[in-house]
Amino acid sequence: DSGVTQTPKHLITATGQRVTLRCSPRSGDLSVYWYQQSLDQGLQFLIQYYNGEERAKGNILERFSAQQFPDLHSELNLSSLELGDSALYFCASSEKAAGSGNTIYFGEGSWLTVV
Amino acid sequence: DAKTTQPNSMESNEEEPVHLPCNHSTISGTDYIHWYRQLPSQGPEYVIHGLTSNVNNRMASLAIAEDRKSSTLILHRATLRDAAVYYCILRAAEHYGGATNKLIFGTGTLLAVQP
Numbered sequence: 399d400s401g402v403t404q405t406p407k408h409l410i411t412a413t414g415q416r417v418t419l420r421c422s423p424r425s426g427d428l429s430v431y432w433y434q435q436s437l438d439q440g441l442q443f444l445i446q447y448y449n450g451e452e453r454a455k456g457n458i459l460e461r462f463s464a465q466q467f468p469d470l471h472s473e474l475n476l477s478s479l480e481l482g483d484s485a486l487y488f489c490a491s492s493e494k495a496a497g498s499g500n501t502i503y504f505g506e507g508s509w510l511t512v513v
Numbered sequence: 514d515a516k517t518t519q520p521n522s523m524e525s526n527e528e529e530p531v532h533l534p535c536n537h538s539t540i541s542g543t544d545y546i547h548w549y550r551q552l553p554s555q556g557p558e559y560v561i562h563g564l565t566s567n568v569n570n571r572m573a574s575l576a577i578a579e580d581r582k583s584s585t586l587i588l589h590r591a592t593l594r595d596a597a598v599y600y601c602i603l604r605a606a607e608h609y610g611g612a613t614n615k616l617i618f619g620t621g622t623l624l625a626v627q628p
Contacts, residue, residue: 400556431615441557441600441618454615488556492614502616504556 401425402505404489410511416477419508423470423491429453430472431492431502432464436485447472479512486510517601522623525591533586533622535601540581545604547616548575548586550597557600557618560586596626 401424411417423430432444434457443456447466458464461479466472476483490504518536525531537546548560561568561575563584568575574587588595600621604614 400558402556433618440620441551443615443617446615456615490556490616500614501559501562502614504558506556 400503400505402489402491402503404487404505404508406508407506408509408511410513411479413479413481413512415479415512416475417479417510419474419476419487419489419510421472421474421489421491421505423472423489424503427491427493427503428470429492430466430470431490432458432472432474433488433490433504434485435488435507436482439485441488444474476510479510481512484510484512517603517619519599519601519619519622521620522625524625524627525588525595526627527593528590531588531591531595531624531626533588533599533601533624534583535585536583537601537603538582540603541605542581543605546575546577546581546584547602547604548573549600549602549616549618550595551600551621552594552597557616560599562604591624591626593626593628596624598623 403422405420428449431446434442444458445464446454450466461477464474486507486509488504488507490502492502547562549557551557561573563575576585598621600618602616
């Protein structure tokens with residue numbers, strides 16, 4: 399158990415809909431990362447927040463957005479869903495925003511299926 | 514981000530050592546070498562990291578070439594539970610002011626362990 403909690407674990411929704419994935423980082427971790435993993439794209443970095451502020455952006459679509467709240471939990475919002483958005487979405491956390499030596503801990507993922 | 518090259522797959526027998534290679538010829542002087550692994554249906558998991566010197570922990574050893582252009586992850590006695598995708602990742606050194614330290618995953622090496 400990494401200490402990173404993601405909900406829901408599984409979600410099935412229709413095209414065009416909107417969903418919200420939630421992440422609770424490890425206690426004390428200020429930095430949150432979101433990743434998408436699909437069969438054909440591998441693990442793709444989406445976005446990082448540190449203590450409520452966006453710190454880095456990766457291959458995140460405009461239809462997707464995220465935020466980190468004052469209690470440090472984070473949400474990833476996916477809208478106008480398409481079949482290709484079906485993937486495993488991972489949240490990860492680490493103690494600091496920077497620090498190439500510190501460890502990033504991953505949750506077990508939220509499996510999204512768009513039908 | 515500097516690129517790493519790993520074999521797509523490797524096989525090992527249970528209870529034998531495994532050497533997983535990684536080439537990173539464009540590594541910069543301040544890049545750390547990180548290894549993560551992803552077991553089936555789980556989020557990535559930290560294994561080990563290092564900068565210049567060889568490193569050991571309870572999970573594995575990391576041997577870094579003198580010129581730092583390659584490294585090898587060593588599992589001393591493979592078990593069936595070590596079957597996973599192993600990722601070798603370069604992370605830029607910390608920058609004052611909190612630059613991002615996101616992980617950029619490649620395709621990794623799929624390790625199969627035979628009983």
